[in-house]
Amino acid sequence: METRGPRNRRSLALLLAPLSFLIAVPGRAQPRRTGASNPRVERGKYLVTIMGCNDCHTPWKMGATGVPEPDMTRMLSGHPEGMKLPPPPAPVGPWIVSFVASTTAFAGPWGISYAANLTPDQNTGMGIWTEDMFLRAMRTGKHMGTSRQIQPPMPWLWYGKATDEDLKSMFAYLRSVPPIKNRVPDYLEPPAPSQPGSPSTKPGAVPTRRPSR
Secondary structure, X not given: OOOOOHHXXXXXXXXXXXXXXXXXXXXXXXXXXOHHHOHHHHHHHHHHHHOOHXXXXXXXXXXXXXXXXXXXXXXXXXXXXXOOOOOXXXXXXXXXXXEOOOOOXXXXXXXXXXXXXXXXXXXXXXXXXXXXXXXXXXXXXXXXHOOOEOOOOOOHHHHOOOOHHHHHHHHHHHHHOOOOOOOOOOOEEOOOOOOOOOOOOOOOOOOEEOOOO
């Protein structure tokens, strides 16, 4: 006949103690990998850092020492939504490209381009992008891999030569960074060339806005 009581419970606890020790031994059970310990994410962070993504996609500010530095509180969030810009200066001679102090907006013969929000925000960033979209965008130079041409100064021609594994690592890292809600303005096409007999386009004319999606 089975006997229940404090003595039997103590005996059971003594029997189970070695088993609990084995379960708790480091290396016996593999913890779920987080972004910080995922080799692919770590590789992607390294690539995004050394390939200069923060140079354009992270707004820059004036540092305490008077030297410009990236504002890492807005890391990879693209051109600031609240930064309204006047028309760019007219190009003169060989100086045909200009950019704003935040290094997130650029004007040239292609129009006006804005650094995109690369964070995984669902509404204003890359939250709806898939890995396949990212790879096709880097390979073809098409936004989301299918739509409009990606404009300068984005060096997709060179990034597209990375291996699939490196691009997948970069995408994995971009998915791991904190999402930042920041709606970047749409790309602006250059003004249409003047027709014969019509007034010439004035310097600083506002280009035609073209949706990014």
